[in-house]
Amino acid sequence: MTTATEVSATSESLTPHQTWLRLRGPLLAVLLIVIAGVAFAAVRSGGQHGRLDPRSADPHGSRAVAELLKKQGVTVEVVATLDQARATTGPDTTLLVTGPNMLTAPQQQRLRRTTADSRGRTVLIAPDGPSLKRLAPGVRAGSRGQVTVRQPRCTLPAAVTAGTAELGGMRYAAAAPGTTGCYPDRELATLLVLPERGAGDSVLLGSPDLLHNDRLDQQGNASLVLQLLGSRPHLVWYLPSFDDPSATGTTSGGDGERAGAGGSFISLVPQGWIWGSLQLALAAVLAAVWRGRRLGPLVTERLPVVIRASESTEGRARLYRRAAARERAATVLRSATRSRLSALVGLPSQDADSPEALLTALAARLGTSGTGHSSLLFGPTPADDAALVLLTHQLDVLESEVRAS
Structure with missing residues (x-):
C-alpha cells in the first residue's frame, strides 16, 4: 500500500498561466528594445554618417x-x-x-x-x-x-x-x-x-x-x-x-591653459546625456504609474493556520490587562452587551446606544423600573480589575435574564 504525498498549494504560489501573465509585459518590452537596437545598428552600419557630413549621401548629408x-x-x-x-x-x-x-x-x-x-x-x-x-x-x-x-x-x-x-x-x-x-x-x-x-x-x-x-x-x-x-x-x-x-575640460590646449578652468560641472556634461537622463526619468515615472495600477478584485486567502476565536479573545484580554486599559475593556463589553440586548428586545441596531430606548425596552421586558440597568450599561469606568470582573458577571446575568424572559 503506497501513500501519495501531495503538497498543498497556498495563496502565494502562482500557476504557470499566472506567471506568464505577469511576465509577458516585461518580456515584450525587452523584445521591442532588442528589435529597435538591431534596426538602429543596421541603419548606422549602412554607410550613413549623419546631417551635414561630407561623407553622407543622405538628403541631409553634404x-x-x-x-x-x-x-x-x-x-x-x-x-x-x-x-x-x-x-x-x-x-x-x-x-x-x-x-x-x-x-x-x-x-x-x-x-x-x-x-x-x-x-x-x-x-x-x-x-x-x-x-x-x-x-x-x-x-x-x-x-x-x-x-x-x-x-x-x-x-x-x-x-x-x-x-x-x-x-x-x-x-x-x-x-x-x-x-x-x-x-x-x-x-x-x-x-x-x-x-x-x-x-x-x-x-x-x-x-x-x-x-x-x-x-x-x-x-x-x-x-x-x-x-x-x-x-x-x-x-x-x-x-x-x-x-x-x-x-570634458581635462585636456590642455597648445597655449598651456586648462580647457575646463572656471566651468561648472553642468557645462561639462554633453547636452545629449542631459536629454537622455530626462527621458530615462520619464520612463521610470511611467513604469511606476503602470505598476501602481489596480491589480484586480480581492480574493479569499486560504490561511495556513486556523486560530480559534477563544484564543484571540484571550490574547486581546491579556493585552488589555497589560496596558491597564480598563476603560477600553469596559466600553467593549458594554457595547457588545447592548447590541445583543437590543436584538433580544426587538430594538433597531441604531437604538442600541440610546439609553432611553434601551432601558425602556428592558423595563417592559423584565417588569422592572430599569434604573439599576442604567449604571450597568452606561455607567462609569471600573476603578480596578475586580470591579471590571464584577461588571462582566453582572452583564452576563442581565443578558441571561432577558433571554429567559
Missing part, C-alpha cells in the same frame, strides 16, 4: 558639396575633435564648424582664440545664444525665421554672383566696421561676414539647409556654398562630437 569642392581643387579634411581643428587652421584654410552650439564654453573660447589669429576663414552654422557671444563677439541675434528663397541685397561678391538662395533660420546684426549682411529677413541678415585680424574673416550662416544634398541644386545654393567654402585651397570640415576629450 557629400555633394564635398565632391564639387574636390573637383575645383579644394582639399576636404573631416575632423571630429577640437585639437584637430585648431591644428589645421591657417591663412590658406577654411574651417567649417557644423555644430558650434554643441561645443562647451571652454571649447568655444579656445576655438575663438585660434580662429581670430588664423588669418583664414571660419564658417559657423547657426550659432545662437551664449555660443554667439563667445564665437562672434559684438554680434546680436534675433528670433529664428523661415528658410525660404531670398534675394542677397548686399555687395558681397559671392552673394551677388549666386543671386537668390534658400536662407533663413537665425538672424544676425553687427555694428562692427566692414561687416557685410546679406539675404535679410526683417532687416536682419541670415548671412553675415565679419572681418578678422589680418586677411581673415568669419561667416555666420543662419541655416544649414543650402548645404544639404537635396537643396544644393536649387536656386543659387550651389554657387553660394562653393564660393563661401572654396575661397581657400584647403577646407577643414569640423563635425563636433560628444566623444571629444576636450569636451
Whole structure:
C-alpha cells in the first residue's frame, strides 16, 4: 500500500498561466528594445554618417558639396575633435564648424582664440545664444525665421554672383566696421561676414539647409556654398562630437591653459546625456504609474493556520490587562452587551446606544423600573480589575435574564 504525498498549494504560489501573465509585459518590452537596437545598428552600419557630413549621401548629408569642392581643387579634411581643428587652421584654410552650439564654453573660447589669429576663414552654422557671444563677439541675434528663397541685397561678391538662395533660420546684426549682411529677413541678415585680424574673416550662416544634398541644386545654393567654402585651397570640415576629450575640460590646449578652468560641472556634461537622463526619468515615472495600477478584485486567502476565536479573545484580554486599559475593556463589553440586548428586545441596531430606548425596552421586558440597568450599561469606568470582573458577571446575568424572559 503506497501513500501519495501531495503538497498543498497556498495563496502565494502562482500557476504557470499566472506567471506568464505577469511576465509577458516585461518580456515584450525587452523584445521591442532588442528589435529597435538591431534596426538602429543596421541603419548606422549602412554607410550613413549623419546631417551635414561630407561623407553622407543622405538628403541631409553634404557629400555633394564635398565632391564639387574636390573637383575645383579644394582639399576636404573631416575632423571630429577640437585639437584637430585648431591644428589645421591657417591663412590658406577654411574651417567649417557644423555644430558650434554643441561645443562647451571652454571649447568655444579656445576655438575663438585660434580662429581670430588664423588669418583664414571660419564658417559657423547657426550659432545662437551664449555660443554667439563667445564665437562672434559684438554680434546680436534675433528670433529664428523661415528658410525660404531670398534675394542677397548686399555687395558681397559671392552673394551677388549666386543671386537668390534658400536662407533663413537665425538672424544676425553687427555694428562692427566692414561687416557685410546679406539675404535679410526683417532687416536682419541670415548671412553675415565679419572681418578678422589680418586677411581673415568669419561667416555666420543662419541655416544649414543650402548645404544639404537635396537643396544644393536649387536656386543659387550651389554657387553660394562653393564660393563661401572654396575661397581657400584647403577646407577643414569640423563635425563636433560628444566623444571629444576636450569636451570634458581635462585636456590642455597648445597655449598651456586648462580647457575646463572656471566651468561648472553642468557645462561639462554633453547636452545629449542631459536629454537622455530626462527621458530615462520619464520612463521610470511611467513604469511606476503602470505598476501602481489596480491589480484586480480581492480574493479569499486560504490561511495556513486556523486560530480559534477563544484564543484571540484571550490574547486581546491579556493585552488589555497589560496596558491597564480598563476603560477600553469596559466600553467593549458594554457595547457588545447592548447590541445583543437590543436584538433580544426587538430594538433597531441604531437604538442600541440610546439609553432611553434601551432601558425602556428592558423595563417592559423584565417588569422592572430599569434604573439599576442604567449604571450597568452606561455607567462609569471600573476603578480596578475586580470591579471590571464584577461588571462582566453582572452583564452576563442581565443578558441571561432577558433571554429567559
